[in-house]
Amino acid sequence: MQKLFVDVAKVLPYKNMAKIRIWPHEDICPDGAEIESLPEETICEAALRHNIKIEHACEMSCACTTCHCIVRKGFDSLEEATDIEEDLLDKAWGLEQTSRLSCQAIPPEDEEIEIELPKYNINMVSEDH
Numbered sequence: 001m002q003k004l005f006v007d008v009a010k011v012l013p014y015k016n017m018a019k020i021r022i023w024p025h026e027d028i029c030p031d032g033a034e035i036e037s038l039p040e041e042t043i044c045e046a047a048l049r050h051n052i053k054i055e056h057a058c059e060m061s062c063a064c065t066t067c068h069c070i071v072r073k074g075f076d077s078l079e080e081a082t083d084i085e086e087d088l089l090d091k092a093w094g095l096e097q098t099s100r101l102s103c104q105a106i107p108p109e110d111e112e113i114e115i116e117l118p119k120y121n122i123n124m125v126s127e128d129h
């Protein structure tokens with residue numbers, strides 16, 4: 001059976017989507033990008049839906065740090081990280097005060113955030129999901 005994939009953002013009239021500006025990253029997003037996230041969608045999910053391949057070695061289950069991002073704008077609008085996320089972030093390359101795991105951070109509706117993807121992560125081999 002053939003599966004049909006539809007970008008729901010293009011067919012459903014969501015009005016309150018968050019905007020996410022992704023700073024240029026040499027490998028993942030060379031020109032940078034501006035995308036929108038659906039309600040309750042994490043930064044990582046939104047990026048992947050827009051074909052921006054943020055690493056996510058644990059399949060977004062909050063068990064690695066490969067999806068690490070640094071929130072450059074709108075950090076305070078995000079819900080606080082859980083203790084588990086904080087513990088994992090301690091192992092992330094290039095940790096900063098506004099670091100988050102992009103698979104755990106959900107931008108609020110109508111918010112604008114900016115993120116930077118660190119140059120490196122602890123995943124030695126890209127799985128290219």
Ligand code: FES
Pocket residue numbers: 055056057058059060061062063064065066067068101102103104
């Ligand atoms: S993908 Fe593993 S913690 Fe986000």
